[in-house]
Amino acid sequence: MLLALVISGFVLAPVAPMLQRALPHRAGYIVALLPLAIAVMLGLMSAGVVNAGIVTDTEGGFSIVSTAPWVAGLGVDLAFRLDGLGLLMAMLVSGIGALIFVYAAGYLHGHKHLGRLYAFLLMFMASMLGVVLADNLILLFVFWELTSVSSYLLIGFDHSQEKSRKSALQALLVTGLGGLGILAAAIMLGDVAGTFTISELVLHRDTIRGHALFPAIVVLMLFGACTKSAQFPFHFWLPNAMAAPTPVSAYLHSSTMVKAGVYLIARLSPVLGGAAIWNDALTWIGATTMVVGAWMAFRQRIMKPLLAYSTVSALGTLVMALGVGTTKAVEAAMVFLLAHAFYKGTLFMAAGAIDHETGEKDVSKLSGLRGSMPILFIATAAAALSMAGLPPFVGFVAKELMLKGLIPDATRGTGSAALTTMLVLSSALGVVVAVRFGIRPFLGDLKPTPTEPHEPPRSMLLGPVMLASLGLLAVVLPGFVALPLVGPAASAVLHATAKPDMALWHGVNAALLLSVVVIVAGAALFAIQSGVLRVIEPIASRLDRLGPARVYDGTLWAVLTFSRAQTRALQSGSLRQYIFFTIGTAVIAIGGALAVNQGFSSVPGLSDVRNYEIGLFALLLVGAGYVGVAKNRLAAIAGLGLVGYGIALAFVLFGAPDLALTQLCIETLMVVLMVLVFYMLPDFRSISNNSQRFRDLFAALSLGAVMFFLVLIAGQSTPDLAVTTFYGERSVPDAYGRNVVNVILVDFRALDTLGEITVLVVAAVGVYALLKSTPKRAKHIAGLKEGSE
């Protein structure tokens, strides 16, 4: 059942463009039904209304399991598991997904590639559902990479813009590199724990914790999570990813893909959490990201980068809370995750709507829009107030819980005072950003904009209005909207029953006082923001050039330069150079292995060899040498024929009549062919000088010597005759053939033979094609050569 839910998006994706062509005005709404249905199904399944598979009650609340075999040999199953954490994420993915499809229908109305966008979005949604529902580390990795790939397609949707392509590649490289870290960590984790099943890992918690690889697992896992969730210093790709169409940003970059890293951290907290390296690293990475993101957002005036940086800050807050890892902090993280999805989704969609209806992206140039777009104003303002942490919105509750989870008390370490200060600071900056984007443009006098502002169409209002209302309803009716999601989610992370307190009023306490401080400081900062920015901007913009984006650019440049130089060195186009590389590698690799692993126990003498054998071999050797130094074509062909017939004779002597017959026929045909072809080619010329000949002779003799020793050593080892014996015994009873060689070819290993005769046919077709195609370009190339010389 869970598998079907995950796969359905992939199934619908290829159909979406056709649907768009057939029903250009309704396709978005129809496609939106799928995520809606998924959300409803998930809700019914978790409520137990639909019998959805094996339901188990664990310490961390309910969970629904569904497993299908996949790569059983590697312990990789299509294992899916729906628990509290998975439900919260999957609900966000599918629920917001449904709104996004409707929104995209309005935002890109009439765009010729809208169907393609639906397809990419569906692929992404399915991948994301896979990430949050997978119960197998390798399966999770596969879906994780699929989200990277589909986000690459989505960010680069406007592929005629160079910036889009560059940003898409940047996001892919950064998150893809992180994905490799996750794969490495997953393999180590599976190796240490003996299972790839995520829900079973917790049973091996102590084994994992005590293992020598544990630090490596933590570092790689965090690397993956931090790249995906845009944690400092990997945060730079997220603002650049704003090159994506706004529906994509509203979906991927506010509440789904960027939270995959947060999800992974939360998912593995029961397994890896509790160790100092895990918790401290997360706490401080998160706190740094929170402050850096807030600070960068504070400096932005363009709507989408402003929101992107504020998302970076929010992701940092989440990572920090998960790093702190106490019951209160984790509860706060889950509530904050939900609150952020509601308000940031609203704000992104509002940004797109404002840009769409006014043609203006700079918030400082927007003013007085409340009259022309009142509904959007109300929705945006509600979301902005939630972001600023004002009651009665869910953002206020989240911030209160977050503060309560951090404020220093007897049980917390010295760091908590610093963390609290950082949270207050970034929240105050967040207030400025929220007001600057969500409220200020709607107030005051109307400023002229590139296009006449008016209310966006209903399709584009549905999303912001729904999400903004949910931000209010989550507090007004917590038992209806929020608690069924955040409670089980926090329980799953903590592996213990958790029930976040979502009440607005707890009397006057430290958290409330700090909230007031945040609001007052934010308001004051808002009042003096232009002055502050004027002072700091010259310094800050200079610092930007030293940021991690520079490291990315530099690394990319270095890698490209290196690979270009390497390609030029290795792929020079000179055949001889390629052969030298091959010979060198063979001599070093084979010769080295022979020298290291094998000593010669005895050098075999010649005593037992018969005279006619020595004669034949001597003849063959002389023939080979003669071919090597032959002065003209016919002499070489004659020598080659001598060698071939001689080898056929050797096959006769050593019990291989089939080979002898084959060799005889082939040799005859080969001589005929060579005469035919070489007739068309010029005779041998003496081109090389003596030093080149000496160099080539050295290379040839080196490889000859390696082959000599290889054969000697092969003769010293005792061959394993199990296969030979098997064929020898089964040939007559099973295959009714007395010629074992032929039976192997046509019966035991017939599939190999089938492949080989196919190769022959391909070669013949190649010959035919080459001979029948007249080289039209010959003159052209000759002309070019004359021109260039």
Place this chain on the structure above:
Amino acid sequence: MNLQLLLAILVGGLFAAGIYLILRRSIVKLIIGLALISHGANLLIFASGRVVRASAPLVAEGQTSLRPPHADPLPQALILTAIVISFGVLAFMMVLVSRAYRALGTDDTDELRETDS
């Protein structure tokens, strides 16, 4: 296994002569070199089984299984197809080379590199 020494010398010699030839600049020598190397490779496989002066791997009339001493049928089956395939590949190579010569007007591999990049 003293035959092995003879075989080893022969395989080494065939490879050396073949490599020397494919390193020549004349493209015709390239093909002849490849033919020598494929002989060497076939004998290498042959020598990595048991090389004995024995009868062919045929089950005698009236018996149901192979009785020693007999030659090893396994490398023989491998070599048999290898011989035929190397013929196919060499035929293709020859035609390719003659076409390249006709198109580019040179049999010097150092001058053929211009089409590569």
Place this chain on the structure above:
Amino acid sequence: MNSTILQTATRYLLPMLLVISVVVLFQGHNLPGGGFIAGLIGASGLALHGMAFGPKSTREALRINPATVMGVGLAAALGSGLFAVFMGLPLLTGIWFNLEVPGLKTIKVGTPVIFDIGVYLVVLGVVMAIVLSLLEE
């Protein structure tokens, strides 16, 4: 090449080689031989014909295009393997039948025989295609 000696010799050699090739093909399961060798012997005979009388007359004498021979051979080899698939066995599993020939002893006929004939035709077709196209150059 217009050699009377070669042409006369070919007149006798070609039928002989073709007969030998068929014999070698069918004895291959029990004695040295088989599809590869038989195909090469047959192709040598036809190549001889091509050199003696020219590729055009060889093509006329053959009547069938070598490419068709290749295709039929490959199809026969693959088809012999599909027998087993229809019987629920892995691809290319040998399946044997007893063929009662009146007056003679029982002959075993199996899919590997068809496979070997396929190999024979492929080798014959491939070599002929290569040799004839080169002769036509």
